[in-house]
Amino acid sequence: MKLPGWKELVETGPIIKEAGNATEYKTGDWRTFRPEIDYSKCTTCMFCWLFCPDSAVKFDGNKVYIDYDYCKGCGVCAAECPVKAITMKEEQK
Amino acid sequence: MKVKGRKIAIEGNEAAALALKQVNPDVVAAYPITPSTEVVQKFSEYVANGEVTTEFVPVESEHSAMSACIGASAAGARVATSTASQGLALMWEMLYIASSMRLPIVMTVANRALSAPINIHGDHSDAMGARDAGWIQIFSENVQEIYDNIFQAFRIAEHPDVRLPVMVGYDGFITSHSEEILELLEDEEVKRFIGEYKPKFSLLDINNPITMGPLALFDSYFEFKVAQAYAIENSLPIIKKVGKEFGDLTGRYYDVIEKYYTDDADYIVVAMSSTCGTARVVVDELREKGEKVGLLKIRVFRPFPLEDVVDALKNAKVVGVLDRSMVPGSFAGPLYHEITSGMYHLEKRPVFQPYVYGLGGRDITTEHIKGVFEELKEIEKAGKPKGLKYIGVRE
Numbered sequence: 001m002k003l004p005g006w007k008e009l010v011e012t013g014p015i016i017k018e019a020g021n022a023t024e025y026k027t028g029d030w031r032t033f034r035p036e037i038d039y040s041k042c043t044t045c046m047f048c049w050l051f052c053p054d055s056a057v058k059f060d061g062n063k064v065y066i067d068y069d070y071c072k073g074c075g076v077c078a079a080e081c082p083v084k085a086i087t088m089k090e091e092q093k
Numbered sequence: 094m095k096v097k098g099r100k101i102a103i104e105g106n107e108a109a110a111l112a113l114k115q116v117n118p119d120v121v122a123a124y125p126i127t128p129s130t131e132v133v134q135k136f137s138e139y140v141a142n143g144e145v146t147t148e149f150v151p152v153e154s155e156h157s158a159m160s161a162c163i164g165a166s167a168a169g170a171r172v173a174t175s176t177a178s179q180g181l182a183l184m185w186e187m188l189y190i191a192s193s194m195r196l197p198i199v200m201t202v203a204n205r206a207l208s209a210p211i212n213i214h215g216d217h218s219d220a221m222g223a224r225d226a227g228w229i230q231i232f233s234e235n236v237q238e239i240y241d242n243i244f245q246a247f248r249i250a251e252h253p254d255v256r257l258p259v260m261v262g263y264d265g266f267i268t269s270h271s272e273e274i275l276e277l278l279e280d281e282e283v284k285r286f287i288g289e290y291k292p293k294f295s296l297l298d299i300n301n302p303i304t305m306g307p308l309a310l311f312d313s314y315f316e317f318k319v320a321q322a323y324a325i326e327n328s329l330p331i332i333k334k335v336g337k338e339f340g341d342l343t344g345r346y347y348d349v350i351e352k353y354y355t356d357d358a359d360y361i362v363v364a365m366s367s368t369c370g371t372a373r374v375v376v377d378e379l380r381e382k383g384e385k386v387g388l389l390k391i392r393v394f395r396p397f398p399l400e401d402v403v404d405a406l407k408n409a410k411v412v413g414v415l416d417r418s419m420v421p422g423s424f425a426g427p428l429y430h431e432i433t434s435g436m437y438h439l440e441k442r443p444v445f446q447p448y449v450y451g452l453g454g455r456d457i458t459t460e461h462i463k464g465v466f467e468e469l470k471e472i473e474k475a476g477k478p479k480g481l482k483y484i485g486v487r488e
Contacts, residue, residue, distance in 0.1 A: 003313060006317075006320045006323070007320070007323075009316055010320045013193070013321070014193065014305070015305055015306075017303055
């Protein structure tokens with residue numbers, strides 16, 4: 001999502017005119033550490049999916065994966081993983 | 094076309110209430126406070142008598158008054174309120190919301206001192222406390238100006254390119270309680286002048302649902318603030334245009350400043366609100382004696398009309414800036430800071446002398462202002478200002 005410059009905001013002020021546009025706001029850029037899943041260890045126990053406070057762990061019916069658009073890198077999944085399949089790696093910017 | 098209105102004798106507060114009655118806003122949420130009590134009192138009388146169709150919200154505090162005004166304005170209503178002093182201070186956090194949400198609320202403020210010690214009389218402490226809140230601030234010299242400024246305030250506030258709240262200030266007790274002659278506009282003329290209010294955005298517009306005032310963090314807040322600052326700066330030409338249009342209707346023309354014999358003046362006094370009337374008398378008197386003195390009246394303090402002020406003062410030798418509010422811990426009042434820093438870039442600029450006067454309703458007389466002009470001459474000889482001077486304080 002391209003953030004508007006101030007000139008585009010003079011006309012409206014702080015008003016949102018279209019409904020449901022929060023999905024355009026990718027909160028993933030708040031992250032400093034990213035969780036990475038080692039599938040050789042993962043048992044698909046679903047703990048990470050259950051514990052993720054932002055529902056950023058997704059399940060495709062087969063395996064779990066991280067939705068990096070919204071994962072804020074809190075590290076709860078890595079802490080809760082019973083087999084230590086998730087490691088937190090620093091984001092390279 | 095020019096109108097010759099009927100004339101009546103009326104107090105400042107009642108003139109404000111009368112103007113609001115003629116505007117007939119959709120919503121008025123207000124809480125009475127000295128010295129603007131009568132505005133709310135009189136207006137609620139109009140409501141009770143069915144002379145207006147306004148929804149009057151009798152709230153339990155000024156904080157709620159401003160909150161209710163914000164809600165009503167966001168819903169798309171034409172809104173007005175009235176307050177003073179501690180009441181304005183209690184509204185403080187809501188003032189910022191009204192202006193940054195771009196809500197055209199009109200508020201009359203009978204400027205009064207802030208506690209402590211508790212005092213009910215006039216100075217500009219309350220307005221200066223709110224000077225960074227993003228409101229347009231207009232000061233009225235006399236009863237006629239209160240009345241006229243209110244109509245212009247609605248036009249300015251609701252202008253599609255402005256959409257900002259406006260404070261119409263006048264000196265508490267000095268102007269609010271003096272009985273003066275007022276030239277009226279007829280209801281029809283008022284209706285024609287202010288027109289119908291069509292809000293650009295409304296929370297009640299179910300066909301175009303909106304969210305107002307959502308969260309904006311470090312990636313967006315700054316841009317919103319710059320846009321807001323641009324809107325208030327941009328209102329200056331619109332304020333001028335509305336003042337001219339009002340003049341075409343009534344013969345009483347208004348500008349953002351008023352230059353009274355400043356064009357060839359060596360010594361100029363800058364003031365706001367009722368003191369300008371007192372200073373005008375002194376200028377007339379000294380001009381008759383052939384002295385080159387003048388008065389610069391600041392009518393619009395926010396947005397600050399810097400270009401006009403610089404242009405009016407740049408050729409003077411010494412300028413005395415009269416502030417009716419105190420900035421404890423600083424070396425001068427807000428008006429002085431504003432003007433001097435705005436003139437700083439000039440190669441040749443006048444010498445400026447700061448004054449603070451009239452706190453808590455302390456009288457300022459023609460003798461005091463004569464004394465100021467005398468002092469300005471001394472300063473010219475000495476070539477440098479004297480530091481902050483208080484007018485009429487016992488040592």
